[in-house]
Amino acid sequence: MKYLLEVKNLQTHFFTEDGIVPAVDGVDFELEPGQTLxxxxxxxxxxxxxSVSILRLVPNPPGRIVGGEILxxxxxxxxATESEMxxxxxxxxxxxxxxxxxxxxxxxxxxxxxxxxxxxxxxxDKKAAKERCVQMLKLVGIPRAEQAxxxxxxxxxxxxxxxxxxxxxxxxxxxxxxxxxxxTALDVTIQAQIxxxxxxxxxxxxxxxxxxxxxxxxxxxxxxxxxxxxxxxxVEEADVIDLFKDPKHPYTIGLMKSKPSLDGNAKRxxxxxxxxxxxxxxxxxxxxxxxxxxxxxxxxEKMPELNKFGDNRKIRCWLHEKEGxxx
Amino acid sequence: MIKEKGQIxxxxxxxxxTSSKVESPWTIVGRRLRKNKLxxxxxxxxxxxxxxxxxxxxxxxxxxxxxxxxxTNAPPSSEHLLGTDSxxxxxxxxLAYGGRISLTVGFVSTSLRILIGVILGGIAGxxxxxxxxxxxxIADIFSCLPFLPIAITFVAVLGPSIYNxxxxxxxxxxxxxxxxxxxxxxxxxxxxxxxxxxxLGIGDFKKIVSHLIPNTMASIIVSATxxxxxxxxxxxxxxxxxxxxxxPTPTWGNMMYDAQSQYVLKNRxxxxxxxxxxxxxxxxxLNLLGDGLRDALDPRLKQ
Numbered sequence: 001m002k003y004l005l006e007v008k009n010l011q012t013h014f015f016t017e018d019g020i021v022p023a024v025d026g027v028d029f030e031l032e033p034g035q036t037l038x039x040x041x042x043x044x045x046x047x048x049x050x051s052v053s054i055l056r057l058v059p060n061p062p063g064r065i066v067g068g069e070i071l072x073x074x075x076x077x078x079x080a081t082e083s084e085m086x087x088x089x090x091x092x093x094x095x096x097x098x099x100x101x102x103x104x105x106x107x108x109x110x111x112x113x114x115x116x117x118x119x120x121x122x123x124x125d126k127k128a129a130k131e132r133c134v135q136m137l138k139l140v141g142i143p144r145a146e147q148a149x150x151x152x153x154x155x156x157x158x159x160x161x162x163x164x165x166x167x168x169x170x171x172x173x174x175x176x177x178x179x180x181x182x183x184t185a186l187d188v189t190i191q192a193q194i195x196x197x198x199x200x201x202x203x204x205x206x207x208x209x210x211x212x213x214x215x216x217x218x219x220x221x222x223x224x225x226x227x228x229x230x231x232x233x234x235v236e237e238a239d240v241i242d243l244f245k246d247p248k249h250p251y252t253i254g255l256m257k258s259k260p261s262l263d264g265n266a267k268r269x270x271x272x273x274x275x276x277x278x279x280x281x282x283x284x285x286x287x288x289x290x291x292x293x294x295x296x297x298x299x300x301e302k303m304p305e306l307n308k309f310g311d312n313r314k315i316r317c318w319l320h321e322k323e324g325x326x327x
Numbered sequence: 328m329i330k331e332k333g334q335i336x337x338x339x340x341x342x343x344x345t346s347s348k349v350e351s352p353w354t355i356v357g358r359r360l361r362k363n364k365l366x367x368x369x370x371x372x373x374x375x376x377x378x379x380x381x382x383x384x385x386x387x388x389x390x391x392x393x394x395x396x397x398x399t400n401a402p403p404s405s406e407h408l409l410g411t412d413s414x415x416x417x418x419x420x421x422l423a424y425g426g427r428i429s430l431t432v433g434f435v436s437t438s439l440r441i442l443i444g445v446i447l448g449g450i451a452g453x454x455x456x457x458x459x460x461x462x463x464x465i466a467d468i469f470s471c472l473p474f475l476p477i478a479i480t481f482v483a484v485l486g487p488s489i490y491n492x493x494x495x496x497x498x499x500x501x502x503x504x505x506x507x508x509x510x511x512x513x514x515x516x517x518x519x520x521x522x523x524x525x526x527l528g529i530g531d532f533k534k535i536v537s538h539l540i541p542n543t544m545a546s547i548i549v550s551a552t553x554x555x556x557x558x559x560x561x562x563x564x565x566x567x568x569x570x571x572x573x574x575p576t577p578t579w580g581n582m583m584y585d586a587q588s589q590y591v592l593k594n595r596x597x598x599x600x601x602x603x604x605x606x607x608x609x610x611x612x613l614n615l616l617g618d619g620l621r622d623a624l625d626p627r628l629k630q
Contacts, residue, residue, distance in 0.1 A: 055526055057526060088528065089525065089526055089527060089528035090526060095526040097519055097523055097526075102518060102519040102520060104523070105542070106542070107541045107542050107544070108538075116533075120528060120533075121528065168523075
């Protein structure tokens, strides 16, 4: 078994009053143990829904996983029972949430919240759990960890809370850590610290990380492999260096152009014209064609396949279908 | 020299110990409560009333039910500090004994009410949908039952006793607490920390009991303290109707109803003013204490 996590044709749809919203519509990717996978894309492209689908935390109703497989160590999580999921959540797969300010229960001490998961999954007693908790807080660089375990979330700053969340997520040595925009709510200096911390911890604990973000800088810094998503589908998949050096899909090119660079002239940044299409009324053919400067007739007719392109690369675009794509 | 040095070290250690000392949550609550003067007054009054009830036999040394027909309706004197009632029984003694029943009924019936209300409200709020509908409609039914007819029927079937009063108060009173708990849990369960708890693999039962209910504690405590006060009042009403505690056992409520004629109101103040004041004191102290506790227990109030 080569892969830790294998997602095959995942489809998560939301059944709203106005119609079916295919938030994730056929996503495939693989993740090796110890690898970091970046998932990037605009708001609303299905990044977060993909991540909550893996933990089966999609709010139901209205959302539901309607198709596909999520193989974690060979076991299909889509078909797992709720109690099986409970023993996987927090233990094998842990998640760091976007909002450190609100993701901690305000009425409990930090220590109590972290040791709850430890006691549940590692079957440690209270005292051992607390020791482990102090150890974890030290690991994520919280000063005076022995006292901090007895403090309440409101006594922590934003960066400390995010560290505490990371400590909580890593406390049971998960094999996979899903980080859903872990740095978005933090200021830039703290962002850098948190990224350093995650890189550091990954090396120490050999945890695979699924990093969901719209910050290309964070991806370049951390990820080994990157998936670019658009309108619920993967449009490009590549190793991080290839992607940044030579983006292929027009959407990826657009994303790269819209990020400021230090050495460029002080021009206005390029933008991708238009906005993400309304998920209730997806355009026919390739979802990106109304915003694409290279759109051809075929783009309006048929959705391209996600084709292999070289060794570690996949692209979903008609432009590259002819060039070197192999079916 | 050496001694001096040792002393300095000791001082330093002491400083270190105080600066790095972590207060346990309960010390913090205690400290905050002590800062709140009104709450402390409430606590002191309730403690005094409870102690008086517990040590009732020793307060005057006069037996509770011994009548003295030669000395009825006597005004306060050195022998009977609060005078005597229409049967010549000592008012102060009966007041102290009365606290036993009134306070017990208040505390026990409110605890029962909270137990039922929190369990059902928690389940309704957490699971929502059908379960919520069923529980809350039952709560609606219970809260639109007229209190007295139901209480009268209940006690008539089971017989008048202090225990049946507690049960009636709890059964008819839980919907209020259930609604408060349900409403809070409905909004709390959508919060991110609950999603985070799910992502840690924590089960439903633990999520309700150890994550959601502690978050609703502040409202429960406030509702409980006012609940104790109203239970004390309801008990007196039921006792008056002959459905509660039968004479000669005194309660604060039935002592007031003992003295209800115009003549008594005008001429024998010692028969109705003291029980009235005690009920007033108990109710207001409980409310002040409840308020103080709510503020002290709320960790979001930074101090």
